[in-house]
Amino acid sequence: MKLTAYAVLICAMAAPSAAFAQQHAGSAEDQLACTPDVYRLCASNIPDEDAITACLRQHKPQLSAGCKAVFSRPDTAAAPKKNDDDD
Secondary structure, eight states, X not given: OHHHHHHHHHXXXXXXXXXXXXXXXXXXXXXXXXXXXXXXXXGGGTTOHHHHHHHHHHTGGGSOHHHHHHHHSOOTTTSOOOOGGGO
16 A cells, blocks of 8 residues: 555656646746645645645645745736736
């Protein structure tokens, strides 16, 4: 049973990592910081990255210190990027 759970964890971390980082502007370090919290608090939302992100935000007081730091940063990815040609 533990071996199966470990294999699922490895696959879950490896498969969506690039897409998650691009879509949610999270680095590999951010993902590693939050992976235990995903499994502890939001496992029912796997593999839906948007639902996982929303779940983690809802559980912010319960997050580990590392994951809480990720979700405490200003959300620069959501801000529109100003282009020099926009003037």
